[in-house]
Amino acid sequence: MKIKAIETIVVNMPMKIAGSAPLLGGKARTSIDTLMVRIDTDEGVSGWGEAFGHRIWPATRAAIDTLIGPQCIGRDPAAIGALVGDLQRNLHGVGRNGPAMYALSAIDIALWDIAGKLAGLPLYRLLGGGLRQDLPAYASLLRYGDPAAVARSTEEALSRGYRRIKVHEIGEAQIKAARETAGPDIPLMVDCNCPWTVEQAVDMARRLSPYDLQWLEEPVWPPENHAGLAEVRRRGKIAVAAGENAMAADFKGMFEVGAVSYAQPSVTKVGGVSEMRKVITLAESFGVEVVPHSAYFGPGLMASLHLIAALVPEAPVERFFCDFDLNPYHDAIHPKDGRIAIPQGPGLGVDPDPKVIEKLRVR
Numbered sequence: 455m456k457i458k459a460i461e462t463i464v465v466n467m468p469m470k471i472a473g474s475a476p477l478l479g480g481k482a483r484t485s486i487d488t489l490m491v492r493i494d495t496d497e498g499v500s501g502w503g504e505a506f507g508h509r510i511w512p513a514t515r516a517a518i519d520t521l522i523g524p525q526c527i528g529r530d531p532a533a534i535g536a537l538v539g540d541l542q543r544n545l546h547g548v549g550r551n552g553p554a555m556y557a558l559s560a561i562d563i564a565l566w567d568i569a570g571k572l573a574g575l576p577l578y579r580l581l582g583g584g585l586r587q588d589l590p591a592y593a594s595l596l597r598y599g600d601p602a603a604v605a606r607s608t609e610e611a612l613s614r615g616y617r618r619i620k621v622h623e624i625g626e627a628q629i630k631a632a633r634e635t636a637g638p639d640i641p642l643m644v645d646c647n648c649p650w651t652v653e654q655a656v657d658m659a660r661r662l663s664p665y666d667l668q669w670l671e672e673p674v675w676p677p678e679n680h681a682g683l684a685e686v687r688r689r690g691k692i693a694v695a696a697g698e699n700a701m702a703a704d705f706k707g708m709f710e711v712g713a714v715s716y717a718q719p720s721v722t723k724v725g726g727v728s729e730m731r732k733v734i735t736l737a738e739s740f741g742v743e744v745v746p747h748s749a750y751f752g753p754g755l756m757a758s759l760h761l762i763a764a765l766v767p768e769a770p771v772e773r774f775f776c777d778f779d780l781n782p783y784h785d786a787i788h789p790k791d792g793r794i795a796i797p798q799g800p801g802l803g804v805d806p807d808p809k810v811i812e813k814l815r816v817r
Contacts, residue, residue, distance in 0.1 A: 465811055473603060503564030575800055581731070596622060619632060709736065715742070
């Protein structure tokens with residue numbers, strides 16, 4: 455079997471929005487972009503992957519179309535370690551982070567999808583996991599900036615059956631609104647997206663102490679300031695989560711300085727399933743819990759479900775709290791009563807709907 459074609463596909467999914475548009479990446483956002491990759495083989499088996507898209511998808515797509523994809527043509531898709539290893543070595547000169555690694559992540563995910571299909575097993579079983587039907591999910595609210603909007607979204611998430619809430623807020627009033635709405639028994643997490651100096655983050659951690667947070671996520675700029683994260687964790691007396699912007703090699707340094715209580719590798723950034731397995735094993739050796747970053751709605755979310763089910767089965771799944779009229783995976787992305795089903799088909803378990811892709815595709 456050989457790889458005969460690699461296609462990049464971008465879909466844009468308009469969000470259903472009540473009230474003002476939420477913020478993503480510091481800007482008002484009314485839709486979500488997903489960059490998918492399809493690998494076709496000469497024996498009719500195809501695999502789907504996802505590269506980190508959002509605002510940077512044109513650069514990631516170019517890396518696949520012009521640099522990485524052509525190197526895969528004619529290679530054996532079942533020899534994942536050999537192919538991905540060669541790609542990593544060939545690409546080291548263009549950087550070990552950013553679009554090139556995001557592109558490699560998509561290729562790797564698609565290769566594992568093919569591997570599961572060839573074996574006739576869902577990916578989580580191929581990775582050694584036991585039979586599982588679903589996983590707990592947490593509502594990862596977008597940033598609203600307004601306490602009343604935070605309270606409304608928190609209440610809506612609870613009404614849908616979520617029993618874990620994360621807010622993307624940096625103001626105490628907004629975080630307080632989430633806690634007061636959720637009540638004392640619902641785990642509450644705060645994702646800051648790297649806004650503060652170490653001293654500012656320590657101060658904020660202390661101010662947020664009354665709200666009993668499960669973790670404070672990425673509180674320090676820049677995100678690779680691992681020593682700073684460790685200081686916030688120690689002096690702020692708070693659990694710290696981070697890692698969505700880290701590569702596999704970065705996690706060792708993070709763990710060695712005690713930077714995090716929760717590691718959050720992202721399968722569409724870190725290098726796909728292959729690199730995620732390494733990070734999870736490394737975290738286990740340091741006694742650090744892994745709760746993957748999975749703010750996606752395509753193969754990246756599917757791969758995250760399988761990885762969690764196989765390797766960190768007690769971790770909750772992150773689900774961005776937004777709705778769409780159309781999405782290529784239909785109900786597979788929708789939790790029910792705070793839990794999300796693990797697709798049981800071979801590979802990632804479910805392929806995207808080609809009719810929906812054609813309606814949403816960005817050309």
